Amino acid sequence: MTGERALPYLLLAPSLLFLALLFLWxxxxxxxxxxxxxxxxWSLVNFREMAEDLNFADAVRNTLLLVAVVVPIQLALAxxxxxxxGSLDRGRDGFLYIWTIPLGISDLAAGILWLAMxxxxxxxxxxLAALGLVEGPVLWLSYETPLALFLAVVVAEVWRATAIxxxxxxxxxxxxxxxxxxxxxxxxAGAFQRFRRITLPLLKPSIQTALILRTILAFEVFxxxxxxxxxxxxxxxxxxxxxxxxxxxxGVASAYAVLILTVSLAATWLYxxxxxxxxxxxx
Amino acid sequence: MARILVEDIKKTFGxxxxxxxxxxxxxxxxxTVLLGPSGCGKTxxxxxxxxxxxxxxxxxxxGERRVDHLPPRSRNIxxxxxxxxxxxxxxxxxxxxxxxxxxxxxxxxxxxxxxxxAAELVHIESQLDKYTGQLxxxxxxxxxxxxxxxxxxxxxxxxxxxxxxDALLRLEMRAELKTIxxxxxTTTIYVTHDQVEAMSLADRIAIMHGGEIEQYDTxxxxxxxxxxxxCGGFIGSPPMNFLEAEAVAPGRWRIGDFxxxxxxxxxxxxxxxxxxxxxxxxxxxxxxxxxxxxxEPLGSHLxxxxxxxxxxxxxxxxxxxxxxxxxxxxxxxxADRLRWFDPESERAVRS
Ligand SMILES: Nc1ncnc2c1ncn2[C@@H]1O[C@H](COP(=O)(O)OP(=O)(O)OP(=O)(O)O)[C@@H](O)[C@H]1O
Ligand SMILES: [Mg+2]
Numbered sequence: 015m016t017g018e019r020a021l022p023y024l025l026l027a028p029s030l031l032f033l034a035l036l037f038l039w040x041x042x043x044x045x046x047x048x049x050x051x052x053x054x055x056w057s058l059v060n061f062r063e064m065a066e067d068l069n070f071a072d073a074v075r076n077t078l079l080l081v082a083v084v085v086p087i088q089l090a091l092a093x094x095x096x097x098x099x100g101s102l103d104r105g106r107d108g109f110l111y112i113w114t115i116p117l118g119i120s121d122l123a124a125g126i127l128w129l130a131m132x133x134x135x136x137x138x139x140x141x142l143a144a145l146g147l148v149e150g151p152v153l154w155l156s157y158e159t160p161l162a163l164f165l166a167v168v169v170a171e172v173w174r175a176t177a178i179x180x181x182x183x184x185x186x187x188x189x190x191x192x193x194x195x196x197x198x199x200x201x202x203a204g205a206f207q208r209f210r211r212i213t214l215p216l217l218k219p220s221i222q223t224a225l226i227l228r229t230i231l232a233f234e235v236f237x238x239x240x241x242x243x244x245x246x247x248x249x250x251x252x253x254x255x256x257x258x259x260x261x262x263x264x265g266v267a268s269a270y271a272v273l274i275l276t277v278s279l280a281a282t283w284l285y286x287x288x289x290x291x292x293x294x295x296x297x
Numbered sequence: 298m299a300r301i302l303v304e305d306i307k308k309t310f311g312x313x314x315x316x317x318x319x320x321x322x323x324x325x326x327x328x329t330v331l332l333g334p335s336g337c338g339k340t341x342x343x344x345x346x347x348x349x350x351x352x353x354x355x356x357x358x359x360g361e362r363r364v365d366h367l368p369p370r371s372r373n374i375x376x377x378x379x380x381x382x383x384x385x386x387x388x389x390x391x392x393x394x395x396x397x398x399x400x401x402x403x404x405x406x407x408x409x410x411x412x413x414x415a416a417e418l419v420h421i422e423s424q425l426d427k428y429t430g431q432l433x434x435x436x437x438x439x440x441x442x443x444x445x446x447x448x449x450x451x452x453x454x455x456x457x458x459x460x461x462x463d464a465l466l467r468l469e470m471r472a473e474l475k476t477i478x479x480x481x482x483t484t485t486i487y488v489t490h491d492q493v494e495a496m497s498l499a500d501r502i503a504i505m506h507g508g509e510i511e512q513y514d515t516x517x518x519x520x521x522x523x524x525x526x527x528c529g530g531f532i533g534s535p536p537m538n539f540l541e542a543e544a545v546a547p548g549r550w551r552i553g554d555f556x557x558x559x560x561x562x563x564x565x566x567x568x569x570x571x572x573x574x575x576x577x578x579x580x581x582x583x584x585x586x587x588x589x590x591x592x593e594p595l596g597s598h599l600x601x602x603x604x605x606x607x608x609x610x611x612x613x614x615x616x617x618x619x620x621x622x623x624x625x626x627x628x629x630x631x632a633d634r635l636r637w638f639d640p641e642s643e644r645a646v647r648s
Pocket of ligand 1: 310313315333334335336337338339340341342379490
């Protein structure tokens with residue numbers, strides 16, 4: 015009897031160990047480094063240094079803005095595409111495969127791809143010149159055009175990572191029984207009402223999962239930004255990288271890491287609260 | 298005015314023909330019951346009328362309007378689904394008021410009043426604030442009925458709406474449904490497996506079999522004059538007896554040693570006779586002679602199964618008849634209740 019009860023724990027143990035070794039330990043290490051002063055004593059000096067840095071305010075603002083712009087766009091796009099896919103009789107899987115291709119590309123490669131399009135001698139400038147809309151090559155991705163740079167990052171991120179939201183939402187939508195839509199339609203609900211009264215509430219768990227996943231990843235946005243803008247568009251993860259490898263200051267880099275973790279946890283907690291699904295309403 | 302007219306509807310799923318050619322008219326305010334075995338196409342027909350399924354051919358009219366190309370919500374109908382389809386993320390109250398809110402019918406106060414009225418009809422008024430996931434199957438089914446009644450539709454389609462209720466509640470709700478729908482003059486199509494339910498509710502019954510309507514008539518007429526072998530065998534419990542008869546002369550037929558008058562045409566026919574239309578025959582009278590196999594005293598009457606030339610014959614007689622297994626019984630069919638069927642076409646033959 016006791017053996018039977020212990021079995022699940024035994025089976026889970028290796029993965030737990032794995033997680034502890036590769037995740038919890040480095041995490042604890044990062045915390046230690048972030049909160050220790052030059053002499054090794056407990057101190058907030060790293061955080062002070064981080065906050066007093068010129069780029070810090072920009073990095074916080076840019077990261078938050080990116081999350082605030084990219085995640086809602088992705089959610090809206092994925093919802094729209096998901097509903098469209100749901101109304102297809104056939105070919106749904108084909109479309110889904112095509113849209114998920116960007117998922118298979120690393121974010122660095124994605125950044126380089128967009129760089130090729132948006133750089134001075136890129137496709138966009140060639141196209142605009144061919145159409146006679148611009149005189150010569152325009153510099154889109156520089157610190158002098160922060161808005162264009164920001165938009166470029168938004169576009170690249172949306173292109174790259176909307177598919178994961180789409181996949182999660184489509185999987186969720188397929189779990190909603192067809193009868194609910196039929197009943198709603200018989201009782202007078204139009205397409206929008208069916209979306210609002212049936213799809214959205216029943217899709218809540220999937221939306222929650224997708225939002226948490228995407229938001230956490232968006233707080234860590236790094237490679238795409240670095241490729242497109244270097245440090246012209248400072249973001250939190252980029253600053254952590256710069257402090258670690260350019261300034262050789264592991265303390266401040268760890269402080270950034272702790273900050274990112276805290277913000278991500280806060281966002282997750284918020285989603286869990288706001289999108290709570292009443293247990294009794296799950297049939 | 299909302300009569301329903303279904304004309305020459307055909308429906309296939311891939312190669313499978315679910316409905317062959319269905320034609321049916323339900324008069325304004327009439328209560329029609331669709332009765333048939335599982336898989337005969339009842340739900341499919343209902344869904345086509347509702348607009349949830351598209352027919353391969355044929356037309357549907359509600360009122361004077363042709364509705365084939367209208368979406369369900371433009372057809373002025375309400376429906377009780379076979380699998381209920383009550384919304385799990387809404388409370389009972391929200392479910393019942395769903396149709397009224399979608400169609401923006403009435404003030405908040407009126408909507409509340411209607412919801413309460415509908416909930417009381419199906420005895421679910423104490424559960425209004427519960428989520429439907431917390432309800433039993435029978436309670437959910439009643440929510441589905443209340444949701445449909447609440448919109449006071451001109452046309453009500455119900456797919457086995459009482460199938461999950463206990464016998465007593467079913468009896469009670471059956472009576473209430475009949476009263477309300479008559480008062481509101483709602484044109485109703487009601488699907489059921491249960492022939493007692495069909496007989497007690499229907500103005501007319503449509504007997505479906507294998508994707509076709511075999512007979513569409515009043516309950517009594519279907520009982521007395523089944524149009525096909527299937528109808529005779531499906532309606533009535535126990536079902537009609539069928540006995541093979543041979544022609545001996547034009548208009549004279551023989552079953553074993555028993556001779557009787559019948560149709561002028563044909564060489565072989567089946568005689569259909571209901572168990573209660575057999576009477577004990579007097580001594581010396583010509584009769585069907587059988588050996589009693591099983592006796593079932595049912596209180597109101599007595600049911601006996603006889604063996605007759607290798608065939609089984611059911612007889613319903615007076616509860617006081619002193620019958621025991623092994624007895625020989627002589628029976629005479631009531632002459633005015635004889636029904637004749639052609640074994641080839643399986644259809645009734647006029648005598
Ligand atoms: N969507 C579908 N795809 C394929 N076949 C279907 C579909 N819907 C129904 N059928 C078939 O059509 C036939 C009729 O089905 P229908 O649901 O109308 O039967 P029913 O008379 O309502 O049966 P029951 O009394 O069991 O509910 C069945 O043989 C069923 O397998
Ligand atoms: Mg059915």
